[in-house]
Amino acid sequence: MAGSAADAYRISPAPGGARPAARSSARFVAPGESIDIHDLTVSGGFFYTGDAQRLHADSIEACVIDARFDVARDGADPAAGLGSVALSYSGLTPEQRRTYLEWLASDRKKSDINTGYLFFYLYGLERRVLLDGAAGKLSGDEFDAIARELRRLLNLDANYGWQKHVRALIDALALVASRHTRMYLQPAPDGLATGYQVPLNVRVAFGQAALDQHPLPADWALAWVKLDPMMVRRTAVARCPEEFDRVFMRQYRDRFGAGMLLPANRTKLDASPQPAFRALKNVPVPGFLVGLPDIAAVNGTRNKLQLLMHESAVALDAYSRYLGRYPEAQGTLEATLTLPPALWxxxxxxxxxxxxxxxxxxxxxxxxxxxxxxxxxxxxxxxxxxxxxxxxxxxxxxxxxxxxxxxxxxxxxxxxxxxxxxxxxxxxxPVDDAYDVATIIVDLAATVARADGDATQRETAVIEWQIDQWPHLSDAQRARLKARNLAQLAQPTASAGLKKKLEPLAHDVKATIASFLVHTANADGVVSREEVRLLEKVYRMLGIDPQRLYTDLHQHASGAAITPAGVKPAKKHAHSPRPVAVKHEFVLDATRIAALKEETARVSSMLADVFVDEAHGTVTAVHIPETEQPAAVEEQDMLAAQIAAAAHDKVPAPEPQAEPTPPQTSAAAEPLLGLDDAHSSFLRLLVTRESWTRAELADAASHLELMLDGAIEQVNEASLDRWDEPLTDGDDPVEINQEVAQRLAA
Incomplete structure (x- = not known):
């Protein structure tokens, strides 16, 4: 549909066919204009139209759409070639003209149209930039509009010749647009090398900077290293371009300050355009591009930039490798942590x-x-x-x-x-042995405070007060211990390896720890059954007679202060909070203590030297009801087969064994992680599943003549020594750390 009278023109064919006019009336149709050509309305602009005087392919009039030439009712096959590389509108057949005009009237996407039609369209744009633009006939808005159109055209065809000429015209457009200033003062182009030489606009910027002895801006140095096909680029340059740009720009400024000063070498830059349109092959070079040095002709500047690019890419190697392994990790914290912090x-x-x-x-x-x-x-x-x-x-x-x-x-x-x-x-x-001992005390105290569920405010206050009473620690160490206590109270850590840390401590230190733990348990006025059980285990771990626990409990309950032999009371700090007062109204019932002693005695033999890693973790005998014994026996038989296989370091057979198979040792089954044969077999069994019930592991440990908690602790200590992570987590079910299991399998 035609536009209004102000912006629409109607071109009708001359009677009798094509007769050249006396003079050319060709003009460039700007974007937004709407023109009727024959029976088609074309509104996209970016082409010349009018009466052409010279019709041959070597004339600048060859790109003009002359309505005096016939246009067929039906177009030619759009995918078919145009028959010649020397194109002109007059040289097209009426069917080809129809195809070309229909493409102009469309959204101008490639579809299946032959590349020759695209080149003919490019002719008009080249004439507009290299002739009219160089003569100063284009406004800033038109420069921008043509630049957008050229960038769109670049993606229409992957043909190398097409890509080369469109990119060259984009460079020439930037040069013409900067004719009243210097190229190096304009924003530098982006992208990676696609041709056989550095783009013309980059070489012009370097030549002008060398001629003016002006420091080369960092963005133009970056443009050179990315667009120079002779540069050797590491993978990081293309895999993580944004990060590479930031590293290179920062290192360039660190090394060259305001910018490199380039030498003005004798070789002059040939800024002659290389258009696709034959009629423009000999178009004169604008005066502002004449006499510039060609920096690409010497290696000094290129070598400096090559070294800087290499150093910048090396800084990104870890990040690049990580993205190579995990492409989906772009933007995640884990990927970011492989970058230098300045690039986060x-x-x-x-x-x-x-x-x-x-x-x-x-x-x-x-x-x-x-x-x-x-x-x-x-x-x-x-x-x-x-x-x-x-x-x-x-x-x-x-x-x-x-x-x-x-x-x-x-x-x-x-x-x-x-x-x-x-x-x-x-x-x-900074930490030392004294701090390490303090962490053990805090960990144990937090575990005792949580033994009967959540820790009370008074129990928390007792622990924090005790931390303040350690004058040998710095303020920073005390602050960290208080934070550690809060984290432990929220979720006590596993105790694997704790016994090993306690063994080298002196007896008086162990006594101090025991006293402090009893004080913590008694802080809220209630010493629960769970707390007493846990304290008995801790006393055994400390090498203190568990009978001493009940004496300590009575003394704390009655308000008697306990100071272990050989340990002087710590001096109070002026800024320290007052200690939590001992509750005189609380009296620990002797009968209740006796009951607790009797109950804990039943499992004392099983808990020797074992410290459970869960607040409610206790070891009890597994009782199988008579009605469930057949199934349980069958399950135990299968478990026995697994244990035997673990001892031989092989996968257990799927069929259940008729009789429990005792564990065996094999010369081929080497000890794992420095463990003895029994614990190695137990470890091999553990990693055959992702989780176990406590009853299953109790039976397995019994077959191997091991105490369950002791076996788990031994395995976890070995895992911690090797990989700084325990193998198991939880009490029932017992979860197996699959990362550790995979390391063990490797």
Whole structure:
């Protein structure tokens, strides 16, 4: 449909066919104009139309749509070639003209149209830029409009010749648009090398900067290294382009300040255009492009940029390799942690700042997974990345407890952690043997406080008060211990390896620990059955006669202060809170203590030297009701077969054994993780499943003549020594850490 009278023109064919006019009336149709040509309405612009005077292919009039030439009612096959590389509108057949005009009147997408029609369209754009543009006849808006059209055309055809000429015209357009200024003052182009030489506009920018002795801006140096086909590029340049750009720009400015000063070499730059339109082959070079040095002709500048590009790419190698393994990890915290901190996304820095503001108000207890979720974690947090993450938080004034930098295992997403404010520093807190002992005491106290469920405020206060009474610790160490206590109270950590830490302690230190634990249990005025059971186990672990526990309980209940032999009371600090008063109204019933002693005695032999890792974990005998014995026996037989297979380091047979098969040893089955044969067999059995019920493992341990809790602790200690992670988690069911299991299988 034709436009209004102001912006529509009607071109009618001349009677009798094509007769050239006396002079050319060709003009360029701007975007937005609407023109009727024959029976078609064309409104896209970007072409010349009018009466052409010279019709041959070597004339600039060859790209003009002359309505005096016939147009067929039906078009030619759009995919068919045009028959000649020297194109002109007059040289097209009436059917080809119909096809071309219909394409102009459409959305001008390639569809199945032959590339020759696209080149004919490009002729008009080349004439507009190289002739009219160089003569100053284009406005800034038209330059922008043509640039957008050329970028659209670039994606219409993958033909190398097409891509080459469209890119060349984009470069020429940028040069013509900057004729009144210097190219190096304009924004640099982006992208990677596609041709055989550095694009003309980049070489012009370098030549002008060399001629003017002006420092070369960083974005133009980046454009050269990415667009020079002679540059050797590491994978990171293409795999993570945004990060590479930031690294290169930063290192360029660090090394060259305002920019490199380029030498003006003698070889001159040939800025002659290389258009597809034959009529423009000899178009004169604009004066502002004449006499520039060609920096691409010498290697000095290229070598400096090559070295800088290599160094920048090396800084991204870890990030690039990570994305190569996990392409979907782009933007996750785990990928970000492989980058230098200066290259982290702004969103990550903002999340750290927001967390620091929250922690500055009060200590926050959360799960590790909840904290990671604030940073778009992908769930692949390794120990190395946890160290980097914890260090970054510390630099922002956020301390994490437990801290992997101080030897703690890498938290699982469900593990509780405490975040508290510290002075910003990347260095971890200095610790010593005294601090390590203090952590053991805090861990034990938190476990005792939780033995009967949640810890009370008074039990928490007792632990924090005791921490304040340790004058040999620094303020920073005491603050971290208090945070550790809160994390332990939220979710006590597994005790695997705790006994080993307690063994080298002096007797008077162990006595102090025992006294403090009894004080903690008694802080709320109620010493529960669970707390007494747990304290008996701890006393055995400490090498103290469990009978002493009941004396200590009576003394604390009656308000008597306990000071172990050889230990002086700590001096009070002026700023320390007052200790929680002992409850004189609470009296521990002697009959109740006797009952507790009788009950705990039944399992005392099984619990020797074992400290359970769950608040309610106890070891009891497994009783099988008579009505369920046949099925249970069958299950035990199958389990026995698994145990025997584990002892031989092979997969158990699927059929149940008729009789329980006792465990056997084999010379081929070597000990695992330094364990003896029985514990190695128990370990092999554990990793055959993802989880076990406690009853199943109790039977398995019995077949191997092992105490269940002791066997689990031995296995976990060996796993901690080797990989800093326990093999098992939970009490019933017992979950098997699959990452550790896979490492063991390897």
């Amino acid at each position: 996304p702004q969103a990550t820095h903002d999340a750290i700042d927001a967390l620091a503001a929250e922690v500055a108000r009060e200590t926050a207890v959360s799960t590790f997974g909840a904290v990671l979720a604030r940073f778009k974690s992908g769930g692949k947090m390794t120990r190395d990345k946890a160290v980097v993450f914890t260090t970054a938080l510390a630099e922002a004034g956020i301390a994490v407890e437990p801290d992997v930098r101080l030897g703690a295992r890498t938290p699982k997403p469900t593990d509780a952690i405490a975040l508290f404010a510290v002075a910003p520093s990347a260095n971890p807190l």
